[in-house]
Amino acid sequence: MNAAKNAANAADRTPAELLRSALAADAARPLVTYYDDATGERVELSVATLANWVAKTANLIQDELAAERGDRIALLLPAHWQTAAWLLACAAAGVVADLDGDPAAADAVVSGPDGLERALACPGERIALSLRPLGAPFLAPPEGFTDYARAAPAQPDAFAAYDPPGPDDPAVVVGGRELSGGRLVELARADAAARGLGPGDRLMSLMGFGTWEGVSAGLFAPLAAGASVVLCRNAERLDEAGRDARAASERVTHFAA
Structure with a gap:
């Protein structure tokens, strides 16, 4: 059974195909198991749950934002489970996810609370994420923005791209580096192999999403390997004993810091 699963995964050439496998x-x-050590939040998402968020987000991108293949969305977001959903949703819709990109040069912008002022420079649609526990909405939606937590749940649970992207289409920009969907998958597989990740492994990542290494460890390498990630934000608040206890409770097999 494992061999069959791995064979199917080896044929994947885009992030959307990795998620389908x-x-x-x-x-x-x-x-994805997400911790925020500033708020005490813990959220665990199964493959099905994350895929549902991805589908709803991709439908929001395609139908509400009217984004087309090749458009760019600036993601002003930290390492977070909702960022993972946006990265995969952008890839599914054929839209380029520009992590910490220039909002003024983007077709749309998605921002957490810390980036709202900067996000106002975007001439297109603006989406705001509260990043509150359990994906709760803003208590008062910021002016000039659509509240993601109110808009996404109404979207369909299944997604089909009007103009599906291929492996050669750009998928993400991270650290100023643009990667096609196919190249992203290749690098994620290579990173997983270098870390020794395999099916059933659990990688605990303390890295941010400002570099490819952080994005790979926090999402794409575990996804490509059939593994899972324990994604920790604000982990500097956790002492060594706390990290060791978390690693034990979460059955962590690999680390990225």
């Missing part, structure tokens, strides 16, 4: 292999297994 993960769903087919074991939709119920944990994929």
